[in-house]
Amino acid sequence: MTQELVLDAVVRQRIRSLRLARGWSLDVLAARCYLSPSTLSRLETGHRRIALDQLVPIARALGTTLDQLVEPVDDEDVVIRPQRDEARGTTTWTLTRADAAHGLTVARIRLDPGPVDDDGPLGVHPGRDWFTVLSGTARLRLGERTILVEAGQAAEFSTMVPHAVRAHGGPVEVLVILDADGGRSHLLPTAAGGEG
Known part of the structure; x- marks a missing residue:
């Protein structure tokens, strides 16, 4: 046919x-x-x-x-395939299309734990980020503050504050909503040392 x-x-x-x-x-x-x-x-x-x-x-x-x-x-848009970013230690399932309304991106991200004392660089970009923890505990760095966000909790913050989200005490899975700037900063593959 x-x-x-x-x-x-x-x-x-x-x-x-x-x-x-x-x-x-x-x-x-x-x-x-x-x-x-x-x-x-x-x-x-x-x-x-x-x-x-x-x-x-x-x-x-x-x-x-x-x-x-x-x-x-188109069957291609039905199945969401994970993308592995070795540099960040993340696996990402992007749940919205690139042409989503209002430029927002929704994604499920699994963060693997890194070295205990290594939070890596803090990133800054215009906009706001929002995430909820599905499982595990996330360590949110906002400038000099460190905030533990546990399963069932959510965080929302200005991304003009230097920030990073890492796994704490084991793998963590989060559901994120990012504006266009956040999507570019957090979801595009990067070389080691990029923002996460």
């Missing part, structure tokens, strides 16, 4: 699924998008070609956008 036919079938299923999720009959959706119920039925079942001038009012009536209705099916 060609990619165009697969997308066509997916669009038809999306229309039907969104209609049914709202509890609407063919008559209700047809009235909202100014099509006849029989035309809408033939569109959903594949007995009629879908025209762009039909998709726009259908998308609007269903409370979605044309882009969402026709976005391609």
